[in-house]
Amino acid sequence: MSEILTNRSGESITVEDERQLLDGVQRWLDREVRDKVLELEHADEYPHEMVAQMKELGLFGATIGQEYGGLGLPAGTYAKIVTAVSEVWMSLSGIFNSHLIMAAAVERFGTEAQKRHYLPRFATGEMRGALALTEPNCGTDLQAIRTRAVRDGDDYVINGTKTWISNGIEGNCVALLVKTDPEMQPRHKGTSLFIAEKGPGFTVGRKLEKLGYKGIDSAELVFEDYRIPAERLIGGAEGSGFRHAVGGLELGRINVAARGVGIANASLQAATAYSQVRETMGKPICQHQAIQLKLGDMATRCEASRLLVEAAAKAYDRGERCDMEAGMAKLFASESALENAIECMRIHGAYGYSKEFHVERYYRDAPLMCIGEGTNEMQRIIIARQLIERNPV
Numbered sequence: 157m158s159e160i161l162t163n164r165s166g167e168s169i170t171v172e173d174e175r176q177l178l179d180g181v182q183r184w185l186d187r188e189v190r191d192k193v194l195e196l197e198h199a200d201e202y203p204h205e206m207v208a209q210m211k212e213l214g215l216f217g218a219t220i221g222q223e224y225g226g227l228g229l230p231a232g233t234y235a236k237i238v239t240a241v242s243e244v245w246m247s248l249s250g251i252f253n254s255h256l257i258m259a260a261a262v263e264r265f266g267t268e269a270q271k272r273h274y275l276p277r278f279a280t281g282e283m284r285g286a287l288a289l290t291e292p293n294c295g296t297d298l299q300a301i302r303t304r305a306v307r308d309g310d311d312y313v314i315n316g317t318k319t320w321i322s323n324g325i326e327g328n329c330v331a332l333l334v335k336t337d338p339e340m341q342p343r344h345k346g347t348s349l350f351i352a353e354k355g356p357g358f359t360v361g362r363k364l365e366k367l368g369y370k371g372i373d374s375a376e377l378v379f380e381d382y383r384i385p386a387e388r389l390i391g392g393a394e395g396s397g398f399r400h401a402v403g404g405l406e407l408g409r410i411n412v413a414a415r416g417v418g419i420a421n422a423s424l425q426a427a428t429a430y431s432q433v434r435e436t437m438g439k440p441i442c443q444h445q446a447i448q449l450k451l452g453d454m455a456t457r458c459e460a461s462r463l464l465v466e467a468a469a470k471a472y473d474r475g476e477r478c479d480m481e482a483g484m485a486k487l488f489a490s491e492s493a494l495e496n497a498i499e500c501m502r503i504h505g506a507y508g509y510s511k512e513f514h515v516e517r518y519y520r521d522a523p524l525m526c527i528g529e530g531t532n533e534m535q536r537i538i539i540a541r542q543l544i545e546r547n548p549v
């Protein structure tokens with residue numbers, strides 16, 4: 157009898173189902189993605205064809221409940237998909253992950269009417285978007301946001317700017333964090349989260365150029381007297397936006413950690429292969445102790461990162477509070493990705509610095525994992541606070 161894997165809502169798949177799904181994703185990556193990555197990466201071109209294929213694979217509904225047309229995958233299975241995708245091209249994972257964080261906020265905290273209206277459209281990819289939190293003067297400290305929503309009859313009128321929003325150009329909606337009561341103390345109780353569809357008053361300010369993470373569109377969003385129906389306030393009541401947003405970030409941090417595993421794995425695979433064909437002093441460099449020390453550390457980082465992601469995903473699937481577990485996975489896996497990418501480049505020498513190979517891309521993509529979904533400095537603080545709270549004297 158095949159083992160059953162269950163998500164936090166009680167939906168389940170068998171281990172065999174998971175294997176077949178992962179095999180299907182891997183075949184798609186090998187056939188349709190791998191050989192096109194460098195061209196799209198260097199052109200910073202949005203992968204429209206691949207996005208259409210991801211729709212067919214059901215990736216935009218990966219973690220959305222089955223009753224709403226999604227796959228209802230456990231976080232553990234989802235993390236394995238993200239790792240596999242990130243080993244080939246990390247940018248693709250951001251296109252569906254940012255979208256699924258938005259969907260998670262609606263599924264966990266939305267009204268029944270909101271779930272019935274939006275989640276089936278999210279699951280098919282008909283509507284795609286992200287979580288719009290960051291502002292020009294506000295990143296990790298979400299309570300300091302300035303985008304304001306003022307009630308006006310049956311609507312709210314929103315003014316403000318968001319930045320570094322994934323899917324901001326190609327997507328058509330966002331879960332938008334705003335201040336509905338700037339005077340409220342504590343500050344987080346003055347925030348609310350809306351499902352904001354593009355329309356009059358909601359414009360894309362500009363596409364933001366980045367060191368890495370190419371292909372996916374990261375944008376500045378501008379709201380000028382943007383009118384939105386009150387029925388799009390997630391949960392139907394003001395004051396819970398910060399809680400709703402942070403709830404979605406647990407899944408986001410597991411995703412970022414899984415991306416880190418993917419980059420760390422790709423770096424290890426490239427370094428292992430190259431070290432067996434590059435020769436110095438009359439023998440492959442993998443026979444030199446200096447290279448063996450690097451490969452040993454790289455392999456250990458990969459395995460430790462994978463296990464931390466697995467532990468965080470299991471806690472999430474059990475419905476437990478897992479900000480400490482997700483923070484540990486995100487912290488360690490992202491730093492492992494960065495260290496492995498640098499070591500991979502060093503092992504490749506000048507070839508690692510060349511744009512003809514993927515190695516320099518790993519080096520450019522990895523730092524984002526240490527910054528995105530909450531900086532690693534903040535993860536350390538979260539871990540410490542939870543450690544103390546869970547182990548009182």
